[in-house]
Amino acid sequence: MLEFETDHDVRTRAATVADRPHLIPLINSAFAVETFLQGPRTDEQRLAAAMEQGTILVGEDRRGRLLASIYTELRGTHGYAGMLAVDPEHQKSGLGRRMMEAAEDHFRTHGCDMIEITVLSLRPELLPIYRRFGFVETGTEKFHYPHPLAPGLACHCIVMEKRLR
Numbered sequence: 358m359l360e361f362e363t364d365h366d367v368r369t370r371a372a373t374v375a376d377r378p379h380l381i382p383l384i385n386s387a388f389a390v391e392t393f394l395q396g397p398r399t400d401e402q403r404l405a406a407a408m409e410q411g412t413i414l415v416g417e418d419r420r421g422r423l424l425a426s427i428y429t430e431l432r433g434t435h436g437y438a439g440m441l442a443v444d445p446e447h448q449k450s451g452l453g454r455r456m457m458e459a460a461e462d463h464f465r466t467h468g469c470d471m472i473e474i475t476v477l478s479l480r481p482e483l484l485p486i487y488r489r490f491g492f493v494e495t496g497t498e499k500f501h502y503p504h505p506l507a508p509g510l511a512c513h514c515i516v517m518e519k520r521l522r
Contacts, residue, residue: 367424367452369459372413377404379423380413387442393479393512396504398440403503407440414459416452427456429463436464436472436521457490461521470522475514477502484515492517 372380381399388398399407407413411430415423424447428440438460443452464472474492476483477500484494498514506512 367416367418367455369414369416369456372408372415372426374408376413376415376423377401377408380404380415380426383423383426383444384440384442386445387448388440389445391477391480393507393510394502394504395507398442398504411437412463413440414456414463416456416459425452425456427460429460431464431467431469432473434468434470436460436467436469438464438472438474453486454490461519465521470520472519472521474517476517478513478515479510484517487517490519492519 381397381401381404384399384404385397388394391398404413407428411428414427414429416425417423423444425443426440427438427442430437430439438457441453441456443450443456461472472492474487475498476487478497494515495518496516498516500506500512500514
């Protein structure tokens with residue numbers, strides 16, 4: 358995990374139950390642009406389930422304020438990362454890349470040789486970002502999120518992978 362080097366640095370660590378009240382608004386504000394989904398991106402029940410199934414890594418500043426998070430799940434020798442969220446005030450600062458790197462380190466530590474993500478087809482602006490992170494498209498999946506799309510919209514998931522070794 359990253360440690361502080363300057364006042365602008367962010368330390369990463371695994372989220373705890375005590376972080377939930379801060380994670381929910383962080384995640385929902387980061388995903389507020391997804392107006393095509395009905396309801397908030399996460400809530401107490403969804404976040405608790407995610408933390409039970411996987412690990413959420415958080416990035417915090419020196420004051421302990423959460424600035425970013427990413428969901429990680431071990432799937433044998435593969436890792437799955439999702440719900441990369443950066444506080445809107447800190448987007449485009451490199452923090453998203455740092456959180457993805459922390460997730461990759463987490464997976465390597467657990468013996469994973471590949472990481473997989475899915476990107477909603479209604480967010481095409483994210484594909485070039487993840488390509489710069491080293492991901493390549495490997496296929497598609499049906500839309501499988503827990504909350505429905507706004508009426509009249511169609512969406513699918515674009516699967517992207519990156520080798521870790």
